[in-house]
Amino acid sequence: MAAQRGEGDGVVTRPGEAPVDVRERARAIPEAAVARLAVYLRVLSGMVEQGVTTISSEELAGAAGVNSAKLRKDLSYIGSYGTRGVGYDVEVLVSHIERILGLTRKHSVAVVGIGNLGHALANYGGFPSRGFPVAALFDIDPDLTGVPVGGIPVNHIDDITTVCAEREVSIGVIATPPQAAQAVCDRLVSAGVQCILNFAPVVLQVPDYVEVRKVDLAVEMQILSFHVARRADEAAGDVVNGIGVDGVVIRP
Amino acid sequence: MAAQRGEGDGVVTRPGEAPVDVRERARAIPEAAVARLAVYLRVLSGMVEQGVTTISSEELAGAAGVNSAKLRKDLSYIGSYGTRGVGYDVEVLVSHIERILGLTRKHSVAVVGIGNLGHALANYGGFPSRGFPVAALFDIDPDLTGVPVGGIPVNHIDDITTVCAEREVSIGVIATPPQAAQAVCDRLVSAGVQCILNFAPVVLQVPDYVEVRKVDLAVEMQILSFHVARRADEAAGDVVNGIGVDGVVIRP
DNA sequence: CCAACTTTGTGCAAGCGTTCACAAGCGGTA
DNA sequence: TACCGCTTGTGAACGCTTGCACAAAGTTGG
Numbered sequence: 001m002a003a004q005r006g007e008g009d010g011v012v013t014r015p016g017e018a019p020v021d022v023r024e025r026a027r028a029i030p031e032a033a034v035a036r037l038a039v040y041l042r043v044l045s046g047m048v049e050q051g052v053t054t055i056s057s058e059e060l061a062g063a064a065g066v067n068s069a070k071l072r073k074d075l076s077y078i079g080s081y082g083t084r085g086v087g088y089d090v091e092v093l094v095s096h097i098e099r100i101l102g103l104t105r106k107h108s109v110a111v112v113g114i115g116n117l118g119h120a121l122a123n124y125g126g127f128p129s130r131g132f133p134v135a136a137l138f139d140i141d142p143d144l145t146g147v148p149v150g151g152i153p154v155n156h157i158d159d160i161t162t163v164c165a166e167r168e169v170s171i172g173v174i175a176t177p178p179q180a181a182q183a184v185c186d187r188l189v190s191a192g193v194q195c196i197l198n199f200a201p202v203v204l205q206v207p208d209y210v211e212v213r214k215v216d217l218a219v220e221m222q223i224l225s226f227h228v229a230r231r232a233d234e235a236a237g238d239v240v241n242g243i244g245v246d247g248v249v250i251r252p
Numbered sequence: 253m254a255a256q257r258g259e260g261d262g263v264v265t266r267p268g269e270a271p272v273d274v275r276e277r278a279r280a281i282p283e284a285a286v287a288r289l290a291v292y293l294r295v296l297s298g299m300v301e302q303g304v305t306t307i308s309s310e311e312l313a314g315a316a317g318v319n320s321a322k323l324r325k326d327l328s329y330i331g332s333y334g335t336r337g338v339g340y341d342v343e344v345l346v347s348h349i350e351r352i353l354g355l356t357r358k359h360s361v362a363v364v365g366i367g368n369l370g371h372a373l374a375n376y377g378g379f380p381s382r383g384f385p386v387a388a389l390f391d392i393d394p395d396l397t398g399v400p401v402g403g404i405p406v407n408h409i410d411d412i413t414t415v416c417a418e419r420e421v422s423i424g425v426i427a428t429p430p431q432a433a434q435a436v437c438d439r440l441v442s443a444g445v446q447c448i449l450n451f452a453p454v455v456l457q458v459p460d461y462v463e464v465r466k467v468d469l470a471v472e473m474q475i476l477s478f479h480v481a482r483r484a485d486e487a488a489g490d491v492v493n494g495i496g497v498d499g500v501v502i503r504p
Numbered sequence: 505c506c507a508a509c510t511t512t513g514t515g516c517a518a519g520c521g522t523t524c525a526c527a528a529g530c531g532g533t534a
Numbered sequence: 535t536a537c538c539g540c541t542t543g544t545g546a547a548c549g550c551t552t553g554c555a556c557a558a559a560g561t562t563g564g
Contacts, residue, residue, distance in 0.1 A: 123368045196476075217376065
């Protein structure tokens with residue numbers, strides 16, 4: 001445990017070759033910055049297509065919807081690849097972000113639960129085009145077994161363990177009803193899948209070494225609902241109390 | 253600006269009635285806590301169905317996958333509704349969280365873009381059952397106009413403004429291809445929609461008063477990819493340096 | 505070659521959010 | 535009633551993230 005962090009151990013003490021390598025760097029990147037790097041990457045990919053070769057932090061930040069200082073700090077986590085007075089070379093930046101995000105390897109994806117959402121995910125072009133080929137589909141319904149969806153035949157969930165191991169699936173996507181989610185998750189884990197994207201509205205229990213990200217539509221809606229309510233209350237309440245927005249007093 | 257926060261201004265100084273009301277409280281709840289409240293609510297709803305009447309912070313925290321201290325702090329933002337030595341009354345907690353999240357009103361939803369994802373969303377049972385009735389669907393394809401999806405006929409996107417205003421839509425969901433997203437967003441905004449849930453992989457430009465939340469599948473996958481890569485590098489690197497997981501030294 | 509201008513990379517301080525630790529409060533029991 | 539054990543609610547410390555502001559470093563033009 002104690003040997004994991006710090007700058008005085010491991011890599012740095014070795015004199016030869018790269019002094020601070022990707023691995024050491026990757027470890028230090030804040031989670032929040034990683035999420036933004038993915039956004040920058042998408043924006044930059046669009047730039048490449050438009051033939052843009054160079055971009056300043058100000059421009060890129062604007063396109064990504066963040067503060068330029070934050071953008072520069074985020075990029076500084078992955079190294080210094082900009083040119084002062086000029087900006088960043090778009091292609092260089094793209095390749096470095098891809099490297100840091102681990103996109104130089106393909107990550108096979110398995111989708112479990114071929115309902116409405118599962119269908120949408122299986123057909124979603126955004127996955128394969130960004131290095132996430134869908135390698136397997138699973139459902140509990142025997143009638144679906146063998147039926148191709150998005151070009152891939154559906155397997156039965158009893159075969160998750162074998163098929164996932166066989167096809168070297170590294171990311172499992174759970175799009176099942178909530179009741180089935182934990183059981184599916186357990187199977188994925190026992191198949192060696194270490195990363196899970198969970199669309200089912202349940203809190204999954206997994207071993208420490210498994211990374212879970214969840215997308216919960218109901219939660220997203222409720223957060224929006226909160227803002228609607230807050231706004232309505234603010235408008236009503238502020239006037240009632242004789243105080244308008246920004247503390248401006250409203251005469252009765 | 254300066255009059256917005258603090259405890260010595262506005263509401264608190266008024267002696268009568270409720271001393272600190274919902275409005276003032278809602279404003280102070282951190283965004284992160286709001287997201288968790290929605291999760292607590294779902295867990296609690298499950299508890300109600302199981303007939304559980306009382307629950308401790310420790311139990312609820314476990315079920316929601318968070319630290320119990322964090323849970324208590326989150327609940328403290330909405331008021332003190334627990335009983336020391338006992339725990340929380342499940343139903344009381346549910347009704348207070350619903351009130352804070354603004355779920356006492358119905359929030360009509362419009363889904364724009366009836367492709368794979370749009371279909372899935374239109375048919376998603378989780379929306380109406382949690383107080384988010386789907387009131388309108390839109391697509392650019394004239395062939396889809398009038399066709400019912402999930403019981404609701406699809407309208408053409410040219411009619412967004414009128415239909416949304418008419419049906420009092422408060423939340424817009426964008427499930428279009430990225431190219432169309434900004435234009436659709438602009439229409440929703442001009443229809444008076446103040447909250448948007450965006451599935452398109454673009455950064456939307458909106459006025460300050462509009463709340464946007466985005467769900468970006470590619471970004472989620474890339475974050476997972478980052479963790480896969482980091483883990484692989486760690487394992488490889490640590491062994492190369494003669495140091496295994498948890499700092500255990502591996503003899504050569 | 506120098507000066508003026510542009511843009512990066514980063515030290516630092518402020519702001520949030522999380523976690524700890526414990527006093528305060530409640531129910532049960534003798 | 536007085537005590538005991540349990541659980542909440544919260545002040546305070548800590549750590550992560552953000553935003554500012556500026557030195558460093560590069561380019562361009564003369």
